[in-house]
Amino acid sequence: xxxxxxxxxxxxxxxxxxxxxxxxxxxxxxxxxxxxxxxxxxxxxxxxxxxxxxxxxxxxxxxxxxxxxxxxxxxxxxxxxxxxxxxxxxxxxxxxxxxxxxxxxxxxxxxxxxxxxxxxxxxxxxxxxxxxxxxxxxxxxxxxxxxxxxxxxxxxxx
Amino acid sequence: xxxxxxxxxxxxxxxxxxxxxxxxxxxxxxxxxxxxxxxxxxxxxxxxxxxxxxxxxxxxxxxxxxxxxxxxxxxxxxxxxxxxxxxxxxxxxxxxxxxxxxxxxxxxxxxxxxxxxxxxxxxxxxxxxxxxxxxxxxxxxxxxxxxxxxxxxxxxxxxxxxxxxxxxxxxxxxxxxxxxxxxxxxxxxxxxxxxxxxxxxxxxxxxxxxxxxxxxxxxxxxxxxxxxxxxxxxxxxxxxxxxxxxxxxxxxxxxxxxxxxxxxxxxxxxxxxxxxxxxxxxxxxxxxxx
Numbered sequence: 001x002x003x004x005x006x007x008x009x010x011x012x013x014x015x016x017x018x019x020x021x022x023x024x025x026x027x028x029x030x031x032x033x034x035x036x037x038x039x040x041x042x043x044x045x046x047x048x049x050x051x052x053x054x055x056x057x058x059x060x061x062x063x064x065x066x067x068x069x070x071x072x073x074x075x076x077x078x079x080x081x082x083x084x085x086x087x088x089x090x091x092x093x094x095x096x097x098x099x100x101x102x103x104x105x106x107x108x109x110x111x112x113x114x115x116x117x118x119x120x121x122x123x124x125x126x127x128x129x130x131x132x133x134x135x136x137x138x139x140x141x142x143x144x145x146x147x148x149x150x151x152x153x154x155x156x157x158x
Numbered sequence: 159x160x161x162x163x164x165x166x167x168x169x170x171x172x173x174x175x176x177x178x179x180x181x182x183x184x185x186x187x188x189x190x191x192x193x194x195x196x197x198x199x200x201x202x203x204x205x206x207x208x209x210x211x212x213x214x215x216x217x218x219x220x221x222x223x224x225x226x227x228x229x230x231x232x233x234x235x236x237x238x239x240x241x242x243x244x245x246x247x248x249x250x251x252x253x254x255x256x257x258x259x260x261x262x263x264x265x266x267x268x269x270x271x272x273x274x275x276x277x278x279x280x281x282x283x284x285x286x287x288x289x290x291x292x293x294x295x296x297x298x299x300x301x302x303x304x305x306x307x308x309x310x311x312x313x314x315x316x317x318x319x320x321x322x323x324x325x326x327x328x329x330x331x332x333x334x335x336x337x338x339x340x341x342x343x344x345x346x347x348x349x350x351x352x353x354x355x356x357x358x359x360x361x362x363x364x365x366x367x368x369x370x371x372x373x374x375x376x377x378x379x380x381x382x383x384x385x386x387x388x389x390x391x392x393x394x395x396x397x398x399x400x401x402x403x404x405x406x407x408x409x410x411x412x413x414x415x416x417x418x419x420x421x422x423x424x425x426x427x428x429x430x431x432x433x434x435x436x437x438x439x440x441x442x443x444x445x446x447x448x
Binding site for chain 2: 002004020021022023024027043044045046048051054057058059060062063064065067068070111129130132133134
């Protein structure tokens with residue numbers, strides 16, 4: 001089976017890899033690039049723990065081939081913090097207790113970031129719809145919604 | 159889970175893609191959004207020697223009205239359909255449908271063409287396309303052909319597409335005045351396949367009676383089910399509760415759901431009846447009828 005030379009821009013930096021056709025994006029990130037912030041949850045396109053941004057859109061990286069990301073931009077949870085300061089969405093999860101076990105959190109953060117990149121003032125319904133592909137088994141979602149609302153307010157202040 | 163090995167091809171043009179499919183025949187599969195195909199390969203329920211990714215071919219993603227038709231590029235992502243003002247304003251049945259397909263993350267990659275070409279009776283677009291009387295455009299080695307949607311779904315995961323054909327466009331006749339449509343789905347949770355779902359597209363005449371009706375069901379048999387019998391019961395009649403109830407009963411009678419975790423045959427058929435009635439009523443309302 002053929003391998004492919006690919007270049008993916010991950011969190012702003014170009015990274016090259018030789019990949020098998022069947023390698024999944026989540027494995028490229030976690031195993032080849034050692035970016036283990038992106039989690040593997042259900043591995044069946046349901047739970048959203050593996051959510052990353054592909055050209056700015058949140059997608060489930062367990063259901064994308066690494067080779068499909070060739071020449072494209074991927075953002076992961078590792079890219080959120082800047083100069084030691086948490087991204088407002090991360091800060092919101094901290095302030096509003098938006099997590100318990102933390103397993104779904106990287107995916108929730110990425111989906112939250114993508115939502116706030118396109119909507120400044122999302123309603124509660126907008127937020128609930130946006131995260132409807134990300135499962136959380138701990139929080140009951142209430143604090144996650146509040147965390148994203150916190151981040152939205154914080155971003156509007158900027 | 160990791161799929162069994164395959165070769166990956168990313169042709170830059172449609173003709174290259176068709177040539178690859180011709181060369182590899184049954185061993186090749188078209189990769190569009192990958193949101194059904196990749197899970198199948200990972201679970202090893204499906205197998206492919208070659209994946210032909212049409213994602214790098216320009217010009218297959220669009221939503222536009224042209225020549226009395228709505229034209230949707232085969233590789234149009236569900237999220238693009240969802241965000242289209244044209245769809246929201248003029249094709250509410252499609253907006254209803256796209257909003258209940260999988261979840262927003264999946265919709266960022268999943269494509270309209272893929273949803274049809276996969277041939278899964280549990281997918282949501284097929285019933286809607288049956289109700290709308292769509293046409294499917296397929297491109298193969300000998301050029302382009304147009305397949306009426308009624309002739310497209312042949313069996314479980316089987317469509318009229320040949321192994322060397324690519325679904326490039328969906329065409330939907332622009333609805334005349336006094337038309338409306340709706341898609342109503344019962345699902346256990348976001349991302350689930352329908353327990354039952356119904357698509358209805360209607361046009362009312364000047365006297366308020368049904369001029370044209372398309373009615374179809376999701377997950378009600380090995381293929382999406384269009385209910386001609388129910389449609390016939392409506393034509394020429396005014397949309398009263400009794401008339402709609404009779405049509406919904408006929409639609410449910412035409413369904414042959416299988417029992418699973420979502421419910422028994424009796425339950426699913428009953429839900430099909432209820433949803434068919436609701437879809438019809440909402441379609442009538444949107445058409446400006448009573």
